Amino acid sequence: MQPFTIHAGVVAALDRANVDTDQIIPKQFLKRIERTGFGRFLFFDWRFLSDGTPDPRFDLNKPEMAGATILLARRNFGCGSSREHAPWALADYGFRAVIAPSFADIFHSNCFQNGMLPVTLSEDAVDELFQRAAACSREGRPLRLSIDLESGVVQVPEAEAAGRPFRHTFATDPFRRDCLLRGLDAIALSLAHADRIAAWERSHGIGAPPAPSRP
Amino acid sequence: MPAPRTLLDKIWDEHVVCAPPGELPLLYIDRHLVHEVTSPQAFEGLRIAGRGVRRPEATFATPDHNVPTTDRRLPIADLISRQQIDTLRANCREFGVRLFDLDDADQGIVHVIGPELGITQPGMTIVCGDSHTATHGALGALAFGIGTSEVEHVLATQTLRQAKPRSLELRVEGRLGPGVTAKDLILHLIGRLSTEGGTGFVIEYTGSCIRALRMEERMTVCNMSIEAGARAGMIAPDAVTFDYLRGRDHAPRDFDAAVARWERLPSDPGAAYERVEVFDAAAIVPQVTWGTNPAQVVGVDGRVPDPTTFADPFERDSGVRALAYMGLTGGTPIVDIPVDRVFIGSCTNSRIEDLREAARTVRGHRVASRVRAMVVPGSGRVKRQAEAEGLDRVFLDAGFEWREAGCSMCLGMNPDTLAPGERCASTSNRNFEGRQGKGGRTHLVSPAMAAAAAVAGTFVDVRQWHDHA
Numbered sequence: 297m298q299p300f301t302i303h304a305g306v307v308a309a310l311d312r313a314n315v316d317t318d319q320i321i322p323k324q325f326l327k328r329i330e331r332t333g334f335g336r337f338l339f340f341d342w343r344f345l346s347d348g349t350p351d352p353r354f355d356l357n358k359p360e361m362a363g364a365t366i367l368l369a370r371r372n373f374g375c376g377s378s379r380e381h382a383p384w385a386l387a388d389y390g391f392r393a394v395i396a397p398s399f400a401d402i403f404h405s406n407c408f409q410n411g412m413l414p415v416t417l418s419e420d421a422v423d424e425l426f427q428r429a430a431a432c433s434r435e436g437r438p439l440r441l442s443i444d445l446e447s448g449v450v451q452v453p454e455a456e457a458a459g460r461p462f463r464h465t466f467a468t469d470p471f472r473r474d475c476l477l478r479g480l481d482a483i484a485l486s487l488a489h490a491d492r493i494a495a496w497e498r499s500h501g502i503g504a505p506p507a508p509s510r511p
Numbered sequence: 512m513p514a515p516r517t518l519l520d521k522i523w524d525e526h527v528v529c530a531p532p533g534e535l536p537l538l539y540i541d542r543h544l545v546h547e548v549t550s551p552q553a554f555e556g557l558r559i560a561g562r563g564v565r566r567p568e569a570t571f572a573t574p575d576h577n578v579p580t581t582d583r584r585l586p587i588a589d590l591i592s593r594q595q596i597d598t599l600r601a602n603c604r605e606f607g608v609r610l611f612d613l614d615d616a617d618q619g620i621v622h623v624i625g626p627e628l629g630i631t632q633p634g635m636t637i638v639c640g641d642s643h644t645a646t647h648g649a650l651g652a653l654a655f656g657i658g659t660s661e662v663e664h665v666l667a668t669q670t671l672r673q674a675k676p677r678s679l680e681l682r683v684e685g686r687l688g689p690g691v692t693a694k695d696l697i698l699h700l701i702g703r704l705s706t707e708g709g710t711g712f713v714i715e716y717t718g719s720c721i722r723a724l725r726m727e728e729r730m731t732v733c734n735m736s737i738e739a740g741a742r743a744g745m746i747a748p749d750a751v752t753f754d755y756l757r758g759r760d761h762a763p764r765d766f767d768a769a770v771a772r773w774e775r776l777p778s779d780p781g782a783a784y785e786r787v788e789v790f791d792a793a794a795i796v797p798q799v800t801w802g803t804n805p806a807q808v809v810g811v812d813g814r815v816p817d818p819t820t821f822a823d824p825f826e827r828d829s830g831v832r833a834l835a836y837m838g839l840t841g842g843t844p845i846v847d848i849p850v851d852r853v854f855i856g857s858c859t860n861s862r863i864e865d866l867r868e869a870a871r872t873v874r875g876h877r878v879a880s881r882v883r884a885m886v887v888p889g890s891g892r893v894k895r896q897a898e899a900e901g902l903d904r905v906f907l908d909a910g911f912e913w914r915e916a917g918c919s920m921c922l923g924m925n926p927d928t929l930a931p932g933e934r935c936a937s938t939s940n941r942n943f944e945g946r947q948g949k950g951g952r953t954h955l956v957s958p959a960m961a962a963a964a965a966v967a968g969t970f971v972d973v974r975q976w977h978d979h980a
């Protein structure tokens with residue numbers, strides 16, 4: 297897995313709450329059997345008009361959000377289906393982090409499995425970021441953020457210089473953070489406890505597979 | 512004396528393999544259910560790493576999401592769907608996993624066949640790469656959806672890294688009125704909780720109303736826990752649960768000994784939940800969703816709300832967006848909304864009792880001429896049972912299509928989809944934009960409400976169905 301340590305990049309601001317995984321990656325694109333190549337289907341029904349051209353009204357299609365690597369959204373991001381195709385599509389599109397006031401549980405843990413950082417900030421902090429993104433958008437320039445996972449800090453580097461600091465801290469489960477910082481293989485880590493797993497199985501009468509109860 | 516524990520505490524404590532300092536606990540997984548959409552990349556991951564499936568005999572697979580619901584003898588027309596199903600077949604063969612294939616009499620929606628075959632049992636931990644795994648909690652299991660990387664993790668280790676979720680008791684007291692179903696109950700609860708009210712929690716449904724529900728009704732309730740943000744929903748096992756499981760294919764052979772164990776699972780008196788909410792069953796009316804998430808719901812005797820009056824700015828914004836997508840105007844009585852399509856099916860409402868309820872409503876009637884309606888049983892067994900009872904004839908005579916088992920128009924990965932702008936009364940669980948087809952408009956309702964809408968061509972209050980019809 298690609299480690300996540302410090303990341304600086306352009307923000308794409310998607311001013312919606314309850315963005316569900318059916319929107320992030322619509323079901324017609326779930327038939328692929330690979331993990332890659334989902335980026336061009338990201339937000340498909342919002343991103344493209346019926347003739348297949350980009351919808352200029354959709355946020356991610358704005359020129360100042362081109363090349364964005366950090367997605368900003370409102371509360372309950374990633375609700376709905378468990379499809380890991382959602383973080384795969386976000387990652388394949390180029391996102392490394394999503395910032396929102398809250399995330400749906402399954403989406404949240406799926407992010408960590410894919411080197412993508414979900415950052416939970418307060419409603420107020422997220423609101424301020426949206427305002428800053430809108431101000432940048434009016435001037436036709438991108439909003440840049442930097443995210444430091446180790447210290448748990450999000451900031452706007454340019455704002456520091458301009459005397460309008462934005463600096464907020466966020467919390468991440470220490471184990472998940474460690475795995476992400478070091479890009480660890482979660483399965484290998486768990487298999488390091490194989491003796492404990494086997495002991496649990498023995499104490500629960502699980503050894504040889506049970507005889508099938510039907511032909 | 513040990514501290515009183517909840518059902519969740521008991522299952523959790525039993526299944527923690529280890530909790531090394533600085534790591535998340537490893538939770539043992541008793542049953543792993545697999546379907547074709549969220550598993551190919553997991554098996555591929557195993558192959559690349561040279562790993563096997565730790566307990567193939569605890570792993571069960573079935574194709575359901577992509578499968579055609581028309582003639583099964585024909586090859587699947589959609590080549591990519593066919594490839595995904597072929598991939599599942601090859602993976603199950605290679606890794607020794609039991610597959611209920613398309614030609615298997617027991618194939619069906621994964622959350623329908625698990626309980627039906629007795630694979631789902633009280634006190635178990637059960638996972639599946641599917642958010643509606645919460646369904647299995649109806650039998651007193653801790654069951655939740657996981658992503659594909661976690662599917663691979665469970666295949667390889669039979670465990671999962673999990674932080675212990677918080678506990679939320681939803682206590683529902685009293686009785687549901689005539690014509691009000693488990694579906695109306697859960698839609699009402701989601702409407703009160705919001706789509707993220709249960710995030711981070713496992714819901715335990717308790718109270719006299721829940722105790723009085725039959726097994727399949729309990730599944731409908733637990734199924735939709737995820738729509739309130741909760742990863743799992745559960746109901747303490749009792750005589751209803753044991754009677755349901757007795758004699759099922761995969762039920763324990765020493766059933767009485769199992770019951771003796773299961774009887775110790777319900778929460779101890781005085782066990783504390785981190786949050787408790789209490790509801791009155793008698794106040795619930797048949798529900799219809801008006802928007803694009805399941806919490807945007809109102810009683811059938813109500814009107815489409817005017818979201819511009821909502822106090823919360825996000826609810827206002829998402830309500831306005833939802834009405835535009837749904838092609839509705841605030842203030843419209845729900846019973847004035849015409850429907851084009853009716854879908855009776857999905858892991859929420861495709862079991863035999865759901866079909867009986869729908870058949871009772873349509874018996875002796877015809878589907879309105881403007882409506883196209885279909886019934887998709889949840890499994891091969893449900894289909895055969897319905898046919899043995901003559902329910903297929905009731906539906907066919909009324910003008911419904913009668914299909915093979917699968918997810919079908921719940922998410923429309925197979926050819927069963929809505930056309931843009933089509934409005935559907937659906938017994939499924941999600942009314943998200945585009946869920947049943949791009950531009951399609953979904954209203955979630957109970958099987959009886961869906962059946963009545965098929966006949967009337969608009970939503971009707973099933974409580975007055977017999978006067979009306």
Ligand code: SF4
Pocket residue numbers: 575576620621622641643857858859917918921922939940
């Ligand atoms: S019926 Fe619908 S919700 Fe249930 S498993 Fe299938 S697609 Fe998912």
